[in-house]
Amino acid sequence: MKGEVFYIRKYWMPYIALLLAAVILAGCSQLRSQSGYVGSTSGSVEIPVKLDSAEGERPGGEEEAQPPIDQASPDSEPEIDQSDASEPVVSTVTLGAIGDVLIHRPIYREAEQPDGTYDFSPIFQEVVGTMRKPELLIANEETMIGGKEIGLSTYPRFNSPHEVGDALQEAGVDFVTLANNHTLDRGEKAIQSALKYWDKLRLPYAGAYKNQEDQAEIRTVSRNGISFAVLAYTYGTNGIPVPAGKDYLVNLIDADAISADVERAKELADVVVVAMHWGKEYEDRPNAEQQTLAKQLADMGVDVIIGNHPHVLQPPAWVEGQDGHRTFVFYSLGNFISSQEGTKKRIGGIGFVDVVKTTAGGRTAIEIVNPAFMPTYTYYKNWKDYRIVPMELATADELNQAKQQFKSTMSHMRSDVPDLSLIHAE
Numbered sequence: 001m002k003g004e005v006f007y008i009r010k011y012w013m014p015y016i017a018l019l020l021a022a023v024i025l026a027g028c029s030q031l032r033s034q035s036g037y038v039g040s041t042s043g044s045v046e047i048p049v050k051l052d053s054a055e056g057e058r059p060g061g062e063e064e065a066q067p068p069i070d071q072a073s074p075d076s077e078p079e080i081d082q083s084d085a086s087e088p089v090v091s092t093v094t095l096g097a098i099g100d101v102l103i104h105r106p107i108y109r110e111a112e113q114p115d116g117t118y119d120f121s122p123i124f125q126e127v128v129g130t131m132r133k134p135e136l137l138i139a140n141e142e143t144m145i146g147g148k149e150i151g152l153s154t155y156p157r158f159n160s161p162h163e164v165g166d167a168l169q170e171a172g173v174d175f176v177t178l179a180n181n182h183t184l185d186r187g188e189k190a191i192q193s194a195l196k197y198w199d200k201l202r203l204p205y206a207g208a209y210k211n212q213e214d215q216a217e218i219r220t221v222s223r224n225g226i227s228f229a230v231l232a233y234t235y236g237t238n239g240i241p242v243p244a245g246k247d248y249l250v251n252l253i254d255a256d257a258i259s260a261d262v263e264r265a266k267e268l269a270d271v272v273v274v275a276m277h278w279g280k281e282y283e284d285r286p287n288a289e290q291q292t293l294a295k296q297l298a299d300m301g302v303d304v305i306i307g308n309h310p311h312v313l314q315p316p317a318w319v320e321g322q323d324g325h326r327t328f329v330f331y332s333l334g335n336f337i338s339s340q341e342g343t344k345k346r347i348g349g350i351g352f353v354d355v356v357k358t359t360a361g362g363r364t365a366i367e368i369v370n371p372a373f374m375p376t377y378t379y380y381k382n383w384k385d386y387r388i389v390p391m392e393l394a395t396a397d398e399l400n401q402a403k404q405q406f407k408s409t410m411s412h413m414r415s416d417v418p419d420l421s422l423i424h425a426e
């Protein structure tokens with residue numbers, strides 16, 4: 001209920017602003033009509049219909065001299081002048097994120113086709129409807145897609161087929177974040193090959209880069225009149241040292257570097273999204289370090305944080321930064337696809353938030369509202385038949401005590417955000 005009130009309040013704000021604007025405009029048009037302005041321009045209407053009726057109710061003898069606008073042009077729809085600075089313009093975009101994409105050997109073995117190519121699309125078949133719903137979907141591609149030419153490999157040093165990229169894009173992924181503890185697994189060769197392939201797919205990436213210039217270029221994506229800048233960082237690289245002079249290969253967490261990037265990102269885009277590869281593996285609550293970093297990012301003015309790495313779900317939260325800035329944090333979205341064992345490591349999900357941009361009087365305001373989540377389960381049997389199943393629809397055959405698991409997963413995810421909506425499978 002609390003969430004609904006919040007939601008309604010947020011959504012009424014533009015309408016209240018619109019009503020205020022209408023009252024002001026009505027006042028203006030009264031002045032205008034007194035000087036004969038409306039009468040002389042009744043062919044090209046500048047004010048909305050609502051104002052006409054307000055004017056009609058006004059006492060006075062002006063109506064005779066200046067007939068109501070809808071009489072002057074009975075069939076034409078009055079046009080609202082979009083250039084009017086006092087008219088608020090509201091647009092909304094749903095931003096989505098999925099958990100870790102970890103392509104272990106059994107997964108790429110099963111995807112191999114007789115002609116030597118790979119098809120990962122069956123894995124996403126049951127969640128593709130939900131993945132395509134948000135206008136912008138971000139994935140944490142944890143294993144570099146260096147391609148089979150340099151030799152595929154699994155844990156502890158991953159290298160995955162290029163075709164993982166095709167399948168993700170086909171399923172609805174619009175952006176990949178690449179800064180994680182496996183970025184350097186197979187060295188620069190795998191990174192460069194992967195980045196070349198993401199470029200070929202025209203799928204923007206962040207967190208691992210070809211060179212310094214590539215790293216300096218903050219990626220932005222626009223949807224529905226709202227621009228997003230996406231940044232990505234990792235706590236480390238599993239002890240593999242970053243090659244000397246090649247810091248651009250992977251973005252490491254460093255508060256000063258992040259702060260400088262966020263400042264630039266704020267100038268380039270309406271919304272700043274930061275992917276953080278952080279936390280301790282298999283811990284189902286964010287630790288103090290994650291919470292401190294989230295607060296620092298909120299203070300910087302980051303709008304949404306997408307956390308990954310623990311391989312299990314951690315409950316999301318709102319974090320308040322300086323000047324009351326509110327940041328939504330998905331602390332960990334778990335494993336979206338992997339071959340890890342154990343129920344908790346096979347549970348992940350898709351998170352959504354709505355981004356609302358209101359422009360009025362030359363000012364722009366961004367609000368993050370309506371956080372939502374769909375828990376998923378990676379089904380497989382005897383290291384085959386890998387597919388991501390919406391937990392809500394999982395059968396007892398697919399997941400032991402499926403209904404109970406689904407309920408406890410949602411209540412876990414609602415620990416700090418009780419009004420977190422459930423995204424039903426499409």
Ligand SMILES: [Zn+2]
Pocket residue numbers: 142180181182277308309310
């Ligand atoms: Zn990781």
